[in-house]
Amino acid sequence: MGSAIQLNRVTKIWNEGEPGAVTAVDSLSLQVGQGEFVVLLGPSGCGKSSLLYLLAGLEQPSAGELLCDGARVAGPAxxxxxxxxxxxxxxxxxxxxxxxxxxxxxxxxxPERDSRAQALLRQVGLGDMGQRRPHELSGGMRQRVALARALAMKPKVLLMDEPFAALDVQTRARMQGHLLEVWRASGASVLLVTHSIDEALALADRIVVFTARPGRVKHEVSVALPRPRNPHDPRMVDLHRQLTELLADEVDRAFLEQETR
Ligand SMILES: Nc1ncnc2c1ncn2[C@@H]1O[C@H](COP(=O)(O)OP(=O)(O)O)[C@@H](O)[C@H]1O
Ligand SMILES: [Mg+2]
Structure with missing residues (x-):
């Protein structure tokens, strides 16, 4: 499996050289394979969004390099x-x-673009919603439209920043199902950020646990179980416990740091 994304010792310092400088990501190295589904799990403020901005090409790293399909990320694509x-x-x-x-x-x-867009809407379960306006749709539906729109570009990599965090629990579970179907059909790699252990376990081939800020890789866990996954499967329960412990340490650290800042 070749890598779709490769990060080599990437550092992001916001407001570098100024009094308010913040190191969001510190010398982070990470690879995402072609077609692989990787979930980044970490406490809030640990630099997950910063990392996605870098990968999206919306921000430049302070040090290190980001490669997509072997080519340096120079801007949005x-x-x-x-x-x-x-x-x-x-x-x-x-x-x-x-x-x-x-x-x-x-x-x-x-005609070509409409028929392609229509096919994508069907794929995310919104085949009969094409003529509606966004405000007529629920939050979950709008998020599926955003997914269809991203897929229209035949992306090699989907970068998702807590995409389901604003949705209720039931909608969230269905959205995860949609995402898995779409991911399989597209062959794209996914890098998804969440702070939900359940979500990470439902989706990921591999879960990368971040440390509190500055974000570094604390631990990686492979989830080699077929989907859809049963959260009550003893192996899932075991992974959940392991991840809860890993994350609890980091949430404590993040909290302490905020309290004492
Ligand atoms: N545009 C920005 N300018 C300055 N600081 C930022 C900016 N974006 C994020 N930060 C800071 O970088 C750190 C990591 O933030 P972020 O990447 O949003 O974390 P996460 O997504 O893991 O919650 C935080 O301390 C945050 O305040
Ligand atoms: Mg964030």
Whole structure:
């Protein structure tokens, strides 16, 4: 398995050289294989979003290098799509046009882009929602539209920053199911950030646990179990316990640091 993403000793210091400088990510090395589903798990403020911004090409690292498919990340590209916690759809466009927008910007002609967008909407279970506007949809539906829009660009890598955190528990579980289906069909690699151990265990091939800020890799756990996974499976229960312990230390550290800052 080749690597879709490779991070070599990446450091991100916000406001570098100023009094308010913050080291968000410290000399982090990480690889994500082609088609692999990796979940980053860590306490809040440990630099997870910062890392995704770097990978999306929205920010530059202070040191180290980021490679996507062997090429240095120099800026945003459709092959590295980012999905945020709140779907950022254009309210004045229909759902179908939101999904087709990237294709339009790439110069794909009308009937072709509409039929591709429609197929993607079907894939995320929204085949009959194309003519609606975003405000008519629930939060979960909007997030599925955002997913369809990202997939329209045939990304090699999907970067997802706590994409389901704003959704209720039931919707969240269904969204995870949708995501797994779409991931399998697309062959893309996924790097998903969450602070939910349950979510990490439901989704990941591999879970990377971050330390409290500055973010470094504390531990990696492979989850070699078929999906959908039963959370009551003894192996899952065991992994859950292991991750809870790993994370608890870091949450304590993050909390202490905030208290004493
Ligand atoms: N644009 C920014 N400017 C300055 N500091 C930032 C910026 N974004 C994040 N930070 C700081 O970097 C640290 C890590 O933040 P972030 O990457 O958002 O963590 P996480 O996503 O793990 O919660 C925090 O201390 C945060 O305040
Ligand atoms: Mg974040």
């Amino acid at each position: 459709p092959e590295r799509s980012m999905i945020f916690q709140e779907a950022s759809l254009y309210p004045w466009l229909t759902v179908l046009d939101n999904v087709a927008l990237g294709l339009r910007l790439q110069g794909v002609e009308q």
